[in-house]
Amino acid sequence: MSLLHFSTLLAVAVLTRAQTQILRGSCSFDADSCDYTSDPAYAAWTINEEGRFITADPSSSGEKEKFVLVSPELELRDWSCMRLVYQISGAGSLQLHLRPEGENFDYMLWTAERPSDSWLIASVDLRNMSGAYQLLFEAKPSTGMGNSVAIFEIHIIPGYCIECNFEEHHLCGYSNQWNPNVNWYVGGSLARDPQSNLPDDHTMNNERGHYMYVDSVYAKRFQEVAKFVSPMTTTSMAGCLSFYYQRNQAIGNFFSVFTKDQLGHYEEIWRPDVYATSNWKLVQVDIKAPHPLEVVFEVAFNSARGGYVALDDISFSSEFCHTETEPAFDPSVANCDFEEGLCQYYQEQTGGSVWNRVSVKPNVYRFGDHTTGTGSFLLTNTRYTSRPGYMGRLFGPSLPGNHKYCLRFYYALHGFMKLDNALALYIYDENNIAQEKIWTVSERSRDVWTEVEVTYLKPMPTKVAFVSICRNFWDCGLVSLDDISVTLGDCRVTTGPLNPPPGHCNFETGDCGYTQKKKAKKGHWLRIRGQTPTSYTGPKGDHTLGVGYFMYIEASHMLPKQSAQLMSTELRGSGGPQCLIFFYHMYGSGTGTLSVLLHKEDKERLLWTRQGEQSVSWMKATVDYECYTRHWIVFEAIRGSSVRSDIAIDDIVFKKGPCK
Numbered sequence: 001m002s003l004l005h006f007s008t009l010l011a012v013a014v015l016t017r018a019q020t021q022i023l024r025g026s027c028s029f030d031a032d033s034c035d036y037t038s039d040p041a042y043a044a045w046t047i048n049e050e051g052r053f054i055t056a057d058p059s060s061s062g063e064k065e066k067f068v069l070v071s072p073e074l075e076l077r078d079w080s081c082m083r084l085v086y087q088i089s090g091a092g093s094l095q096l097h098l099r100p101e102g103e104n105f106d107y108m109l110w111t112a113e114r115p116s117d118s119w120l121i122a123s124v125d126l127r128n129m130s131g132a133y134q135l136l137f138e139a140k141p142s143t144g145m146g147n148s149v150a151i152f153e154i155h156i157i158p159g160y161c162i163e164c165n166f167e168e169h170h171l172c173g174y175s176n177q178w179n180p181n182v183n184w185y186v187g188g189s190l191a192r193d194p195q196s197n198l199p200d201d202h203t204m205n206n207e208r209g210h211y212m213y214v215d216s217v218y219a220k221r222f223q224e225v226a227k228f229v230s231p232m233t234t235t236s237m238a239g240c241l242s243f244y245y246q247r248n249q250a251i252g253n254f255f256s257v258f259t260k261d262q263l264g265h266y267e268e269i270w271r272p273d274v275y276a277t278s279n280w281k282l283v284q285v286d287i288k289a290p291h292p293l294e295v296v297f298e299v300a301f302n303s304a305r306g307g308y309v310a311l312d313d314i315s316f317s318s319e320f321c322h323t324e325t326e327p328a329f330d331p332s333v334a335n336c337d338f339e340e341g342l343c344q345y346y347q348e349q350t351g352g353s354v355w356n357r358v359s360v361k362p363n364v365y366r367f368g369d370h371t372t373g374t375g376s377f378l379l380t381n382t383r384y385t386s387r388p389g390y391m392g393r394l395f396g397p398s399l400p401g402n403h404k405y406c407l408r409f410y411y412a413l414h415g416f417m418k419l420d421n422a423l424a425l426y427i428y429d430e431n432n433i434a435q436e437k438i439w440t441v442s443e444r445s446r447d448v449w450t451e452v453e454v455t456y457l458k459p460m461p462t463k464v465a466f467v468s469i470c471r472n473f474w475d476c477g478l479v480s481l482d483d484i485s486v487t488l489g490d491c492r493v494t495t496g497p498l499n500p501p502p503g504h505c506n507f508e509t510g511d512c513g514y515t516q517k518k519k520a521k522k523g524h525w526l527r528i529r530g531q532t533p534t535s536y537t538g539p540k541g542d543h544t545l546g547v548g549y550f551m552y553i554e555a556s557h558m559l560p561k562q563s564a565q566l567m568s569t570e571l572r573g574s575g576g577p578q579c580l581i582f583f584y585h586m587y588g589s590g591t592g593t594l595s596v597l598l599h600k601e602d603k604e605r606l607l608w609t610r611q612g613e614q615s616v617s618w619m620k621a622t623v624d625y626e627c628y629t630r631h632w633i634v635f636e637a638i639r640g641s642s643v644r645s646d647i648a649i650d651d652i653v654f655k656k657g658p659c660k
Helices: 003-017
Strands: 054-058 067-070 080-089 094-100 109-112 121-126 135-140 148-158 174-179 184-188 208-214 224-229 239-246 254-261 264-272 277-289 291-299 309-318 355-359 376-383 390-395 403-414 424-428 436-440 450-458 462-470 480-486 526-527 549-555 562-569 579-585 593-600 604-610 620-625 631-636 648-657
Touching: 054 067, 080 094, 080 109, 109 121, 208 224, 208 264, 239 254, 254 277, 254 309, 264 277, 376 390, 403 593, 424 450, 436 450, 579 604, 593 620, 604 620, 631 648
Parallel strands: none
Antiparallel strands: 054 148, 067 135, 080 121, 080 148, 094 109, 094 135, 174 224, 184 208, 208 309, 224 291, 239 277, 239 309, 254 264, 254 291, 355 376, 376 480, 390 462, 403 450, 403 480, 424 436, 424 462, 526 549, 549 648, 562 631, 579 620, 579 648, 593 604, 593 631
C-alpha cells in the first residue's frame, strides 16, 4: 500500500469521526480489534504490527482456507449504513454476513472478488432489527504468495448508504463512470478558480463546503454523457429520495435521474421541468426498490457551451414525499396454493365450471398436489363433462400497473394428444379485454409438476388469466395447476429456485454443503435430474422445478438393508424450537426406510421416519425439534427388499420457531 493511499484514508477516518456519530461495531484497528474476534474454527485474522488494518494472510493459516472475523453483539434499532474500507490482493474473496441471535443460519449482505492494488470502499445498508445480531467478515484468500485480504476500517453510522453531502473525501461510496471528456468532480472549497461561475455549497451555504458538479467545457462530441452512480442498495427500501441541484445554460444539457438494477435495466424516475436554476433547487422523488439497485445521475451535453449541473445533499426518508404515491404494494394477494379454496381466483360463469378444485389421497396410480402431496389443486377434466370441448378461463385478482411482477406457478399435463391451447397465460385489463399472451405450453409433460416463471410489466391495472382450450374430446387430457405466487421485480433477481435464501437447499446449483457420512458397507446419495433409471420406482422429476435436481439412493447399486447417510452443514443451535421442512419421494414395491436423525457429540437421535411405499407423489414432511448446542441433521435411507426401492429428497428448509 502506498504512503499516499494510507495518508489519504487516515485523513478520511479522522474527518469522519469528527463529523459523524459513530455506532457500536465501528473499528479502525488502531491498537486493538474493538472486540472483533476470529472464529476459532477457522484461520485467525492478524492486526498489522503498525496498526491501521487487519489481515487474512494464507501464509500463516496452515491448512485452513477460510478466515471469519466476528463482531461484538450489536443492537441497531434504527436503519444504519456500514462503510467498509478493504483490499483484496491477488486472488480471493470477502463476504459480509449477518447472524441474527437464535438462528442457525447467516444471511449474506455483500460480497467482493475483484482484486485491487489500493483500498476500496463498500457501502452496505443495515436494516433496523428488533433483536441482537453479529456481523461476520468471511475472507477466502487463494493459497500462494501475494494473496491476502485486509480490512482497514469498519465504519457504521445512522442513516441510509444512499445519503451523502459530499463533505467527506470518500464521497459515500458514489462513483463517477469515467469519460475522457466529461466527468463529475468535487466542487467548492477555498481552492477553486476565482473566475469560476460555479455555486457555493448547499450544505454549509458557503464556499468552504463541497458538492458534485459536471461541466461542459471539455465536451467534444454531441451528447457527451457523464454518469454519477450511487452504491448498490443491499436491502429492499421504499420512500422519498431528496437532493438539491443547480443547472445553467440548460438548453445545452440534459439532466436525468435513473434507477439501474442488477441486470443493467435503467428506469427514468425524474427529469427537470425548468430550463435553468440560479439557486439550489430541491427535488423530491418517490422510489420503490424491492431489490438491489443503483441511482444514476446522468448529464448529457450538446457542446462545450452546455453549461454545468451541480448536485448536493442527497437524502432518503422511509416515508413517501408525495401523498398520492401508492403505499408499498403487497403482491401476495395473488398467491394461492388452493388448500383452503380458490383464494381470489375465479372463473367465467358461462358454460359451467371448467377448473375444479380436487384432492388426491396418496397412492401409486395418480400424483397428488404440489404443495404437500396430499392437498388440493385445480384440474380441468373433460372426462366428467358431456360437452365435446370447452374453453376455461381462470382469472386472478387485479394488480396495480407500473410494477414489474414475477409470476410463478406449477402445472402438469396428462393424456394430451395435441398440446395446442392446452394451457396458456394471458394478461387482461380491467375491462376483461386480453392484452397479451405471455406464456404457453411448449413441450409434452411427463406427468410431473413443472415450474414456470414469467416476468411482466404493464402501465395499467391488470389481471392474469390461465386459459385452457379443448376443441376435441379425444385430443384432450387433464391440466393441473397449483402453487401460484407473485412477487415484485424481475424473476431473474428475486429469491427463487436458483437463488434460495439461507437454510434452504433445492440442490439446483450443488449439494449446499451436505456431505456423505461414509462407513463400510454403506451406499451413497446421488444428485440427479430427470427420471431415475429403474422403472416403477423413484420420481419422474424433482419437486422444485420438475426438470431440476434432487438427491436419491439408487437401490440397484445397493444390497438389502444397506444404508446411505447425508449430513447437513454444522448448525449452531438455538434457545427455541426449530422447524425442518423437506419433501421426500418413496415409490416402489420394495421401498425401505427413510429417517431423519439429529447428530450431536457422536450420538444420534431419531426425529422422524417413514417405512415402505408412500405415494407416487412428492410428499411434504415437517419435523419439530430443539437443540441448544451445535449439531447436524442426517438423512438416512435404508434400501428395501428389491431394486424398486429408490428413495429421494428435495427442497430442504430450516426455519426458526415451531412448524405450523
